[in-house]
Amino acid sequence: NLRGLDLRAEIDRLRKERNAVILAHYYQEPQIQDLADFVGDSLDLSRKAAATNAEVIAFCGVRFMAETAKILSPDKIVVLPDMAAGCSLEDSCPPDQFKAFREAHPDHIALTYINCSTEVKALSDIIVTSSSAENILAQIPADQKIIFGPDKNLGGYLKRKTGRDMLLWPGVCIVHEAFSETELLKLRAQHPGAPVLAHPECPPHILDHADQVGSTKAILDYALASESEVIIVATEPHIIHQMEKAAPHKTFIGAPGADGNCNCNMCPYMALNTMEKLYLALRDLAPRVEIDEELRVAAKRSLDRMLEMAG
Ligand code: 13P
Ligand code: SF4
DSSP, X not given: OOTTOOHHHHHHHHHHHTTEEEEEETTSOHHHHHHOSEEEOHHHHHHHHXXXXXXXXXXXXXXXXXXXXXXXXXXXXXXXSOTTOOOHHHHTOOXXXXXXXXHHOTTEEEEEESSSOHHHHHTOSEEEOTTTHHHHHHTSOTTXXXXXXXXXXXXXXXXXXXXXXXXXXXXXXXXXXXXXXXXXXXXXXXXXXXXXXXXXXXXXXXXXXXXXXXXXXXXXXXXHHOOOSEEEEESOXXXXXXXXXXXXXXXXXXXXXXXXXXXXXXXXXXXXXXXXHHHHHHHHTOSBXXXXXXXXXXXXXXXXXXXXXXX
């Protein structure tokens, strides 16, 4: 029974006792973001996990992110507060089907979004994140054929932006799919001149209205640098916490779903991590991310390529 426990104080005590670092994604609840040692996007979180001296990484994000931390830092204990924190993009790309897709296109390399399983990473040549995809794509020779998975929206965005042809896997993020174009246009009409910032996991009918498209970190940086007093944010709305902290005088509005508010765009997987579960994960050093060594080494190859190429 955790009732009456000062969770914040207990987490602080355990983090010292365990020599743990707490890494959190921008989509985590505000309390978790506020106590984390580092909050970032997928690329920066991977870099932090690879470089940390801590003995324990408590990863407040989804499972593929915690697995990435374990792949890059195999000697650390990596705990994820809730092992059920998956990702719809990962679910959309079963490894056996991805393997068959690769085998059907033997002259293509697989450029793969980090939102996938460790097995799919092991079947891929180069991993990308939303913040590094364009830069990495530009380094691949123009005549090299490419398959891109699992996010067809990020893939489609890259194709339109760079003019590069790629074969796309048909996966989507259920959170970014939920934004409504009609409601976004209504909101825009209410706030003329407010820029729309969107994550590339949004479908094209949302990206068409975006003034800036980028990773969570890129969206945050743009929002803070913008001269506008009102900013519309088309990604998971928990990132607005960082915006309001850094620029309390500005108004940040989450892009709406069909019901006219942004509550339907919360990531249900990210929401599985709670203060209580983080406390228990640090106390019990469980649930732990464990990966078969052969699989880990195979997946590390494509992740190392990403870290080299992203610079
Ligand atoms: P970022 O790398 O932009 O933080 O994206 C992670 C993610 O899961 C977005 O839905
Ligand atoms: Fe996956 Fe979408 Fe949640 Fe990101 S927001 S973790 S892509 S389901």
